[in-house]
Each structure stands twice: as C-alpha cells, then as structure tokens.
Amino acid sequence: MIGIVSYGFYVPKYRIKTDEIATVWGKNPEDVKKSLLIEEKAVAGIDEDSLTMAFESSSSALSDVQIDKNKIKVVLFGSETHPYAVNPASTILAEFLGIEKNYLAYDTEFACKAATGAIISAQALIKSGYSDYALITGSDKGMGKTHDVLEYTAASGSVSLLLGKDDLIL
Secondary structure: OOEEEEEEEEOOOEEEEHHHHHHHOOOOHHHHHHHHOOOEEEEOOOOOOHHHHHHHHHHHHHHOOOOOHHHEEEEEEEOOOOOOOOOOHHHHHHHHHOOOOOOEEEEEOOOOOHHHHHHHHHHHHHHOOOOOEEEEEEEEOOOOOOOOOHHHHOOOEEEEEEEEOOOOOO
16 A cells, blocks of 8 residues: 655744735725634745745655655655746755655646645556655745735645655554
8 A cells, every 4th residue: 555654844934814914905804804714824934935845844754754765766846836937846855855866856736736646646656666755745835916815815835745655654
C-alpha cells in the first residue's frame, strides 16, 4: 500500500482580520464575517513566497523521518502562485533540501488543487517502482483582487507530504 510516511506544514505568522479588509472597502465587517465565517487569514511576510514556505513545510516533513534523501526520486510542487515564470520551483526546492540531482521534478498549477494531481502522479510513480519515496508540496501566497471574495479567503501557507510504501502514518 502507498500512503503518507510523513508530513509538514507552514503557516506564516502574520494575520489580517476580516474586519480590517471590510472596513477599508466600506463594507459592514459583521455582515462579511457572518457570510464567510472567517475571522482572519494568514498573510505571507514580505520576504516569503510559495517557494520559501514550501521549504519550511518540506524541511519539517523530512525532519520527522530517518530516510536517505537519495531515495526520494520524485519532487513535485503544486501552486497557483509560482515565484518564477520559467524556473521550476520543484528543482529549486530539491536543491535547497539537499536531494541529489537524480530525480524527476515538475511543477503543477491548477486553481485550488494543484497538489492533488501531483499526489496522484506520485502514487503511480511509486507503484511503478520508479521511486521509493515522493515529496509533494502544495504552497501558495494568497492573492485576491480588490472587492473579490478571495480578498477575504485566499490565505498563505504550505503543506508537504512524503509518500512511500513503508512506515506509513496514513
């Protein structure tokens, strides 16, 4: 069976209250909170992007297990907010984590489910025998246009899953 060997997450320390956003745009804060059921959201710092947050969550996932990083032959990065238009974040992430260069890496992009497709691909690659482990990260720096519901709801954060066949936690 293929499952989760380890996981890590990162949520930026900064927050913005729903009240603050609503007040700036002349909306009734109580109406907005009642409608969306959201009090606040996490906001990335000025020096944070989806890649730096991915490093935090991936480092956490890998710190919880005793495996040879060279057995990770799949590194996938899902995001709507990639930091670079051309450079793949997956390869930069793998390099930051000290994973040897003999791996398959690619980025996925799809509104609200970029990492889901990556999980399905990683599962198939492990099942095929291509790799013992796969590291999948979903990471985004929340952005929403003015007066859009996403301005209140699209937050920032990252989660990483280490998939494999042995020592599963889920």
